[in-house]
Amino acid sequence: xxxLMVGPDANEKGGIATVIANFKQHFKNDSHNLFFLxxxxxxxxxxxxxxxxRTIRRTIAQNNIDIVHxxxxxxxxxxxxxxxxxxxxxxxxxxxxxxxxxxxxxxxNSNSLLKNWIRRxxxxxxxxxxxxxxxxxxxxxxxxxxxSVIQNAVYxxxxxxxxxxxxxxxxxxxxxxxxxxxxxxxxxxxIQPAFPDVRFVLYGDGEIDNVAAEIQMLGLxxxxxxxxxxxxxxxxxxASSMLHFLPSYHEGLPMAIxxxxxxxxxxxxxxxxxxxxxxxxxxxGFLTAPGDITNMTNKxxxxxxxxxxxxxxxxxxxxxxxxDFSIENYHANWSTFYIWLGVKEDF
Numbered sequence: 001x002x003x004l005m006v007g008p009d010a011n012e013k014g015g016i017a018t019v020i021a022n023f024k025q026h027f028k029n030d031s032h033n034l035f036f037l038x039x040x041x042x043x044x045x046x047x048x049x050x051x052x053x054r055t056i057r058r059t060i061a062q063n064n065i066d067i068v069h070x071x072x073x074x075x076x077x078x079x080x081x082x083x084x085x086x087x088x089x090x091x092x093x094x095x096x097x098x099x100x101x102x103x104x105x106x107x108x109n110s111n112s113l114l115k116n117w118i119r120r121x122x123x124x125x126x127x128x129x130x131x132x133x134x135x136x137x138x139x140x141x142x143x144x145x146x147x148s149v150i151q152n153a154v155y156x157x158x159x160x161x162x163x164x165x166x167x168x169x170x171x172x173x174x175x176x177x178x179x180x181x182x183x184x185x186x187x188x189x190x191i192q193p194a195f196p197d198v199r200f201v202l203y204g205d206g207e208i209d210n211v212a213a214e215i216q217m218l219g220l221x222x223x224x225x226x227x228x229x230x231x232x233x234x235x236x237x238x239a240s241s242m243l244h245f246l247p248s249y250h251e252g253l254p255m256a257i258x259x260x261x262x263x264x265x266x267x268x269x270x271x272x273x274x275x276x277x278x279x280x281x282x283x284x285g286f287l288t289a290p291g292d293i294t295n296m297t298n299k300x301x302x303x304x305x306x307x308x309x310x311x312x313x314x315x316x317x318x319x320x321x322x323x324d325f326s327i328e329n330y331h332a333n334w335s336t337f338y339i340w341l342g343v344k345e346d347f
Contacts, residue, residue: 003066029331098130169300246267
């Protein structure tokens, strides 16, 4: 069976690009051949989009594609994939793999005409795949197209990277309001007097200037902006990290959480999106409500004060990824799904 994956270039930043890169690097199955078409890139945005429009039908014909697997977020990503879907021959099955962290907000804020068009686009798709049961509930109310859950997964490092002597709390991903970056600064301000040796480092791009101004306004000396880092750089950073802190307001299932857990780094995060599928509160990390600065501060304080609890969370976090989120199991699930979808004549 031949599958065409359509999404951002695998070398781009962000979780979707990481998922596609993992497919490129790790997917191995004698029954399936994967082909890739970039629909977006940061450096050559319009050229990449136009090339995708011009070449998708030819790519499908030349490679005898059976299934087109679209990686989809909200707003521009959804519009691009909806347009490209129109160019897919009817003989091909079409999958919308939804990575969106705020599709519910995007849909709610759309006018009635756009809402109708969104629903119609989903209804004309063969299958929708989402990252967690909470998102499945949302999309099942939106479309009559079948919805399945296949959670994200990550490559698991051979060795545990957790350093019990580290004093750095890291955050990976976009910097900004959606990721709770401003809440993180207020937590850091409360942590600083009791733990002056602990530092917070935010790695990523986004609202860098605004967050930097907020750091200065709050007079924080324990927070640093580290910029966007490569996967190789991330491995080095994790080896000197004690916690990963992601106080987001909206998420799918963040690759940053899975990657840090796989390395044995305990997480403190918010109970949004599919995060609770990976982090079991009080067992392998802590969950709080978005915006609950007091609870976040208390949870971090507890972990800073109890090294043995951090070690317990570290071991449990890695075990959770090995058992439920390994890249091998993930790709096996997709292989099974492709076979099932390929033989279905009608849903």
